[in-house]
Amino acid sequence: xxxxxxxxFLFLSGALLAIGLFGILTRRNFILLLIAVEIxxxxxxLNFVYFAAFAGTSQGLSxxxxxxxxxxxxxxxxxxxxxxxxxxxxxxxxxxxxEATTLKL
Amino acid sequence: MAVSFGIVGLLGTRLKKLEYGGWIAVGFAAAAMIVxxxxxxxxxxxxxxxxxxxxxxxxxxxxxxxxxxxxxxVMGSLxxxxxxxxxxxxxxxxxxxMLYSIGYMHHDHGLPRYYAELSLFLAAMTGxxxxxxxxxxxxxxxxxxxxxxxxxxxxxxxxxxxxxxKEAFLVTRIGDVLFLLGIFLYFTVxxxxxxxxxxxxxxxxxxxxxxxxxxxxxxxNTPLLTVAGLMMLAGAAGxxxxxxxxxxxxxxxxxxxxxxxxxxxxxxxxAGVYLLVIASLxxxxxxxxxxxxxxxxGFTTFFAATMAVVHPDIKRVIAYSTISQLGYMVLGVGAxxxxxxxxxxxxxxxxxxxxxxAAGSVIHAVGTQDLFKMGGLRKPMRVTAIAFAVGALSLSxxxxxxxxxxxxxxxSSVYTAAQSNPAYWPFLILAYATVFLTAYYIFRAWxxxxxGDKSRDPTLPAAHEGPWTMQVPLYVLSALAIVAGxxxxxxxxxxxxxxxxxxxxxxxxxxxxxxxxxxxxxxxLGGILLARALWGNGRVYVLAPDSALQPMRTILLERYYxxxxxxxxxxxxxxxxxxxxxxxxxxxIDGTIHGFERLGTKLSNGLREGQTGLVSDYASYVVAGVIxxxxxxxxxxxxxxxxxxxx
Numbered sequence: 001x002x003x004x005x006x007x008x009f010l011f012l013s014g015a016l017l018a019i020g021l022f023g024i025l026t027r028r029n030f031i032l033l034l035i036a037v038e039i040x041x042x043x044x045x046l047n048f049v050y051f052a053a054f055a056g057t058s059q060g061l062s063x064x065x066x067x068x069x070x071x072x073x074x075x076x077x078x079x080x081x082x083x084x085x086x087x088x089x090x091x092x093x094x095x096x097x098x099e100a101t102t103l104k105l
Numbered sequence: 106m107a108v109s110f111g112i113v114g115l116l117g118t119r120l121k122k123l124e125y126g127g128w129i130a131v132g133f134a135a136a137a138m139i140v141x142x143x144x145x146x147x148x149x150x151x152x153x154x155x156x157x158x159x160x161x162x163x164x165x166x167x168x169x170x171x172x173x174x175x176x177x178x179v180m181g182s183l184x185x186x187x188x189x190x191x192x193x194x195x196x197x198x199x200x201x202x203m204l205y206s207i208g209y210m211h212h213d214h215g216l217p218r219y220y221a222e223l224s225l226f227l228a229a230m231t232g233x234x235x236x237x238x239x240x241x242x243x244x245x246x247x248x249x250x251x252x253x254x255x256x257x258x259x260x261x262x263x264x265x266x267x268x269x270x271k272e273a274f275l276v277t278r279i280g281d282v283l284f285l286l287g288i289f290l291y292f293t294v295x296x297x298x299x300x301x302x303x304x305x306x307x308x309x310x311x312x313x314x315x316x317x318x319x320x321x322x323x324x325x326n327t328p329l330l331t332v333a334g335l336m337m338l339a340g341a342a343g344x345x346x347x348x349x350x351x352x353x354x355x356x357x358x359x360x361x362x363x364x365x366x367x368x369x370x371x372x373x374x375x376a377g378v379y380l381l382v383i384a385s386l387x388x389x390x391x392x393x394x395x396x397x398x399x400x401x402x403g404f405t406t407f408f409a410a411t412m413a414v415v416h417p418d419i420k421r422v423i424a425y426s427t428i429s430q431l432g433y434m435v436l437g438v439g440a441x442x443x444x445x446x447x448x449x450x451x452x453x454x455x456x457x458x459x460x461x462x463a464a465g466s467v468i469h470a471v472g473t474q475d476l477f478k479m480g481g482l483r484k485p486m487r488v489t490a491i492a493f494a495v496g497a498l499s500l501s502x503x504x505x506x507x508x509x510x511x512x513x514x515x516x517s518s519v520y521t522a523a524q525s526n527p528a529y530w531p532f533l534i535l536a537y538a539t540v541f542l543t544a545y546y547i548f549r550a551w552x553x554x555x556x557g558d559k560s561r562d563p564t565l566p567a568a569h570e571g572p573w574t575m576q577v578p579l580y581v582l583s584a585l586a587i588v589a590g591x592x593x594x595x596x597x598x599x600x601x602x603x604x605x606x607x608x609x610x611x612x613x614x615x616x617x618x619x620x621x622x623x624x625x626x627x628x629x630l631g632g633i634l635l636a637r638a639l640w641g642n643g644r645v646y647v648l649a650p651d652s653a654l655q656p657m658r659t660i661l662l663e664r665y666y667x668x669x670x671x672x673x674x675x676x677x678x679x680x681x682x683x684x685x686x687x688x689x690x691x692x693x694i695d696g697t698i699h700g701f702e703r704l705g706t707k708l709s710n711g712l713r714e715g716q717t718g719l720v721s722d723y724a725s726y727v728v729a730g731v732i733x734x735x736x737x738x739x740x741x742x743x744x745x746x747x748x749x750x751x752x
Contacts, residue, residue: 025725028721
């Protein structure tokens, strides 16, 4: 663990966030969109894990705890997101978010 | 006493509004009359006494320089000789008219409204009479004005009545505004000057304890006071229908005849004269003011009488006559003898109410106001004919009727004033000419209505006397129209006409000057004889169409085109001005507002384009926003902090 510098870990997180954002901005398929959101979120969770590890066992516990909570949060988010996907599919017969634009003025 | 009267008057109105019948109103009016008589009697028993009851309504702290004690607005009632006299007139005529209304208004709709308004008027009028300070006076002054408006417009279904009510309200409003300005001016002048400071600081009260604030104590003869006096004159002119604010009174005849008798002959229009009397006693007029007052009064007297000469409508003839007689009162005040004006007010209230009520009987009986359709009413309506004749004789100034004494006093007081100021002469001559015209027009009306064998319009219903409620007031007022002139000669009654020795009791004038009296009586008789020659025995004097007098008649019927002039001013100037204002409102103000509105719409429409509904678009806005914030935070903020010399 100690061989790797903080910068390389942060680079990984940044790359994950960029990939997730790219997916969020370009995907029209709702499921792929959700996956992209997950990727971006995992970038954030990873950050918590790194810094908890660097801080050492006594101070890093809270960071690990938050990482676990965030994993749970991501799971609930996906559950709600998939429920929306199902509802959308049932109503419109399509899960293309480009077509679900009726909530505008 | 006065306080209880105020309570009766004011609460009475409220009670009456709840009730239907006029008898309750009559009852309250009778109670008011009894109180009025008692007050007058009490005043006669202790001549020249002042009873003032008041409380401070609000107190304004003053500044140390000009007003060390601040200014108190008081409300209260004051019984002094003139208010007792005026109270007597108002309540007696008020009661008689109220009684007469029972018979006269019997067939009309909206009676609760009528009696409530008439009661409110009586309450307001008595309040005006016993007001003990100028501001309270003004309050009641407005109240009677609004009652007048209500009652003129009583037949509000008729467009002419509605517009007459509006006209009366608006025209008197001009006077009222000027009156208020006059009060302010007096305040400004007296707040800083000599004896008047106490008057101004004590809230415009007419008395201090049992001593009147008299004009002499306030002193001063500045241009500002002259202007203030002219404002008072304007207020009085609006209320008393003096030139050039006279046009509303003839139109006010659209109201019921009883209203004309009470409000537009005996009481409310006399309030203007009462104001002048009060102002001349308590505030003081400068010589210039007095000349202006005489000019207005003298001119109006003659001017209104000429219009009465040709008019075919019985009520309007009497209305013009009222304007003309009010002019006499104003003349008396302007000549410097305020109590002479009061004297004529006193007698005029009775004989003019009598004339109106008699005319009301005629209208009630035949259902028309057109003199040229009437005729021969003497036989079926003996009481009315005699009552009208008594009123007419009194109006014409034939002794021993009441009008003779008071009118003569007015004439001789102007004569006395003219001795010292020759500028008064033309108005004295006008006043004398009016004596002749007065006698002529009122007897023209009498002969047209009552003489002859039968009515000129065969379609009129057979005339009959009214019920007893209509006849009793005629009897009483006839008696008063005969004796009212002599009453002030008795010492006790005469004391009502003296106020702190400030003015002379009227009977010292006039009757002693036989030449002046005989001239006026001669003119009056001449007028009557001319009327008899032209219109007597049912004759109708028709002016030849090519007569030189024809254009004059047209001018008189058109009221010297003054009304048309008002309309022109109203239409062209006021309406034109309003159009300009409307244009400004519509295009400049609204235009600006609409411009902003359109700008907002445009902006919103632009922003709306961004609202695609696409989740990814929104996400990109968020990302762009975050990146923007980051740039601000990382690159711009350090620059700003550095430029401010921060860390």
